[in-house]
Amino acid sequence: KLKGWTSPKDVILKVAGILTVKGGTGAIVEYHGPGVDSISCTGMATICNMGAEIGATTSVFPYNARMEAYLKSTGRHDIASAANSYKNLLTPDPKAPYDQLIEIDLSTLEPHVNGPFTPDLANPISKLGEIAKKNDWPIDIKVGLIGSCTNSSYEDMGRCASIVKEALSHGVKSKIPFNVTPGSEQVRATIERDGIAQTLRDFGGTVLANACGPCIGQWDRKDVKKGDKNTIVTSYNRNFTGRNDANPATHCFVTSPELVTALSLAGRLDFNPLTDSLKGKDGKEFKLSDPFADELPAKGFDPGQDTYEHPPADGSKVKVDVSPTSDRLQLLEPFDKWDGKDLSDLTILIKVKGKCTTDHISAAGPWLKYRGHLDNISNNMFITATNAENGELNKVRNLQTGEWGPVPATARAYKAAGVRWCVVGDENYGEGSSREHAALEPRHLGGRAIIVKSFARIHETNLKKQGLLPLTFANPSDYDKIQPSDKISLLGLNDLAPGKQVECEIKHKDGKSERIKLNHSLNEQQISWFKAGSALNRMKEIAAGK
Template structure:
């Protein structure tokens, strides 16, 4: 729009100018995607912080940053290295984002480019990005540094090892760093030295956005469903610990929430990996009862900071694992609320992180702020995601409070609710809380979940 281009400030509250000539490769981490540095500053930071300088593994792919163009740029770096006889100094693992991408990059020679410098191609799967990675090269707890093009790098996420420091970069950055084998080499300015002293100064890679010959679908594995799904029955082996039929969540009973117990009060970062870790738990993703045994086991509870994932049973004062506490409350018919800090639920779009609290008897999650995807997932499961109108109200909540959420009968978009805390000393405090539920979301809440409402609408 010429008019907008001429005077953008007339149409937008804020105008941000980005000089693309100044963009340089960056690396983020470890332990969070929020810690960002240009490659030129990584070496100094690594030495100052005592990060292991040798890269123990480099990983490209999974669902994020593994498109045809992504792999094409990575392959361009590989071709530059291969032409000079260079091979990777750190193990380089490639996980194609889909069977279609794998088949296409194999057909077009991009996989061969990567394999020529020593890369290993893994299955088309989540793989190491979500903890499906058996490492035999690192002892439990051993400090080591890895680089990946994945979208998350939280502690223990990739290999279950708390000593692994995970850094994130673009696919081409990861390949370049696999060639250097170290965190303290600035490949954007320094040549990479191979065996025999051969030096290669990499040029910025380029690649086609889409394959010129179109995509190769590969082996799709698609099986046409039955024309009449009503006649299909799902048979699950009795006693299976990996599959379990889902039972619809109960609909809202029309009453305000009263007497909710505080399961935990997360302090600091509480990601989806803290809420529902992956890795060894993924085998239970089809069994909600079993996978719910990991609920909040990584959370730092302000009321029980000696060990993560612990909570206090207000009935007897005992300290127990949070999933056990949630189950005890559920079995006793006691609904609960979880309290969170800033950006609660940051991380992957992990549905189980929302299903588990609902299944284990939670009714509401009250936080200073939500990560967007987790908040949306909670809504789908019939949970009530709430935020403090005043962040300081977080400090008012005590471990033994009884909590009421009032105003649910008048629940409407942009209308605040009221939370009342009943303290054990006989005092009470009330404050407003906010929600972002639309009319559609409110329908999900009243029906008990989005699936419940969908099933009811279909008759």
Template sequence: MALLQFISAGLPKTAVPTTIHSDHLVVTEHGGDADLENASSACKKYDIGYWQAGSGILHIIVLENYAFPGGLIIGTDSHTPNASGMSMLGIGVGGSDAVDAMAGMPWEILCPNIIGVRLTGTLSGWSSSKDIVLKLAGMLTVSGGRGKIIEFFGPGTQSLSATAMATVCNMSAEIGSTSCIFPWEESMDLYLRATGRDFVADAAQQNCNLIKADKGSEEYYDEVLEIDLETLEPHINGPFTPDLSHPLSQFADDVQKSSWPKNISQAMVGSCTNSSYEDLTKVVNMVREAESAGLKPKVPFLITAGTEKIRATIKAEGNLDELESAGATILSSSCGPCVGHWAQEGASEHVPNSVISSYNRNFTGRHDGNPETHSFVTSPELTTAFAYHGKAFKFTPPKSKELPRSFAPGEALYQAPASTEDSADVRVTIDPNSDCLQRLKPFRQWQLGNALSMTVLAEVKGKCTTDHISPAGPWYKYRGHLENISNNLLTGAENAFLSRSNGESLQARGQAINRLDHSIDTIPQVAKAYKDREVRWCIIGDDNYGEGSSREHAALEPRFLGGIAVIAKSFARIHETNLKKQGILALTFAEASAWDSVEATDVVSVMDVESIRPGQQLVMKVGRADGTYWHTPLNHTYHQGQIPWLMEGSALNHVKRLRGQAADA
């Protein structure tokens, strides 16, 4: 979608080095081959590097090829901080933010606070780098890092490998942090040289004092936490949220008390968080130990190598064959089940079950679309142990190999940017009959007026991630077709208007009351009915609305279907920006209790929107069905440079206008 937005901006080429990665979409169906060819030709046209399907997961490819100490990288995925394991500041953004950078325009972010996390001691036994961030998620919660960068320091950082540090930074996204960073360590030098970047390692060594914290920096952190690696227990987090943290010693009791399904139905190792060479060597050693005892996995055991290079390396070493002969299934080097590319048996029947993985997110229905799947996240080694769970066997603490002697190149799946001469004649065509790709049309400019009156489409109750707003899985094939993917808007969210009336939260998911005829239909269908009748509507959201993935479809879809505002108790950082970029008014209740007072039949009006100013509250006037009114103040975070996005209908409209003015000058 970022590429489609860039194309619609009408620029000849990108202004900064840019790559596109086909890691979320590997199964090419319903014309997918043609769509991937379109991505390839667009990359040739606009001077963009293209990593083809099967080449690997974006963040591992970045670590292997692009990450360097002291740099800054932005990516249209919330786990971009994975690059911060190389002492590079990686920040996840929405597609519109990426388009700004691609177009050579300034990219901005609020100045963050800094949380310092002091690490002491050394990991041992079953504890791993994953446990650092699993524990931290329990300490800070999914919103505790909002507007903050987490900086690790202390003697414990010296004992971690580069990929271990990347794991910690990667999952910092689940704490809502802007990014995460480690200081320069010698393990980074080893990784750079192992991946063929000696010149980067040499430059980093010469300037390493610039990429370490100054002495006495601890007193300048806004908050300081401490984790002792010597006493750190293995952790398992979940279900349904990555901040529900259980030390292994308490896990069995927590399962019993909560009546979660006790039997594991799937065990999965991989994702951008835990699919490194080092991670897989731990799994290999554990499987080898189980094989020597004559044991096979008790449940389906799925394993993903982070990149084609890692897959080819463990293949060359004979480890891949060992895993397959032991009963594991090796998946393509992609995001796979982590983003819902997985057909688990029983998912469509909503059978209660538990799965365990080394992934990063475990939101309701994320992996298989089943709201009854209880997903738990942990380390690769504990995931492997659970694959054999129930057998009378005790593993020894797993050993790992940090890096191979050399990485095997694997299959060549990278398309380098074309030269200007070669790209001049490249045509980018989009089949008008495609179900998966659709040219973007500019959104119309709003006519805001003094009072912006709206029907409330839904009042979203509880956790509402971007997976709830725009589910992934089978919908991914429509990522480039805004009209089709809009059919999933809020289908995973609970509408408080309905759950209050019938008491059934599951029945209230994805449903809304159509105020035109008082029928109950899916939220997308009701939104379409309002759009057809030019009824303006808004969404009322709960705390941390839009957490999780940077998926901008969660902002594009309501805009496409005629939504004009989202009013929430609070927003996740990336989603709030995405809403603003698409011309949707993003507001928060100054008084959180007002959320409980909104009723299904209310008409809400935001007063004086045309006069919006940075730092000034707005007022929401709520009209009851009985003719009475009440008022509540609303906050916003718009600064002067963002207000034109709202007034002109979208940030892209604003960019086009500025570009037109520059061309006329």
């Protein structure tokens, strides 16, 4: 069972280290065994929340008494009662076969700190300092950040508060800026009522809005300059390059809220609260006790402010009036319908080398203010993806002019000239958040197909919804056959069908050509989205009786 400093977060950090960011792709990850009952319901939610970081289709736990207690505590007695009636169906099937079985002994599981730059680089806390020094990672921590949708339950915040209270009793506070992001209005209101938020403030913490803040890059960071090498520790779910503060030199590590709190006390990455001591205000050394907290609030949850606005009963007369000069809001225009012809002689906008997350495709941070304006936010498209042709960021060759320029500007030039384009990518393309803009932007700027070694599932589905063709190499080594100056033709699209490969012709600059096979996972409905131009277009057709 879980004990001491080991938290539910450490389960998924350990699993990520085993499976990597693509090891769960196309799989359902089921957690079972005697250790499950030692994990709180919100702890299970943290583990499942981070299932996206291993590419899992979904993650599941068996229904148990801790889920029942949480449902009742949050006012959902009817759901708890219904679940109890069918709990025999919500448990693992006896002798169920699994494609892979991973055994983790929770009693001996060590706290982990994963990173930097990827959530699957697993570092046990006992080895972190040694590994950091070996890799020349900055040892001094600049900022500690806890919370987010992943890791800000009442129990999480309470365990952090227990650490803080002990530190304050010795006269010490956080050595570094310490930011707290409640993951919901309910958690914010409840920790305010119960004094937990104030305890964290007494520690030197700043309680931020319960929203997507530094986790997604909404952080106007002032303590370091862009390009300055530094370390931050968070209890968020992912830590891709530049994600939190738009600084590619920031080494972000993902861990539990408890470890973030302890590391913020020490201010160093090589501090291990299980073995190391801190110095109190009186100069005497002390060791932190194991963190502890109530799983659920004794007084129940405070729902906080109800900010929900009911839609009008009759919305037919509602006019959406957007200023034509707004740079933050723009009404969407329907994407063009497929013309029924093969996609011939597609220009390659960029051949991406290596990791290409949704953050690489559509950067967050300062760009988020434009998320309601598709044309403006499209100026961030692929600006942090590595171009295989030159190894550089945001620098591609315009094959019409021969000039080098930013990726978005080049895409716009192609669109203005009526040149359709595609993208060639590496493995696990589109991993990370389910950012819709990462699919909207390529479509908006004239993209028609994305051809890669493999996709992250959610992004692949998003591409389908916007009428782009997501295709994978039948032979992954064919990635190497394609050169950035090639022209790509996708043939036989009138016969596009589930399970049927797509013929791809590669025309090289020297006049030679070759053909390869591409796979896809489109079903009949998704093929209709492609033909209509997007899922929304198809919905409109259906509504019109077409």
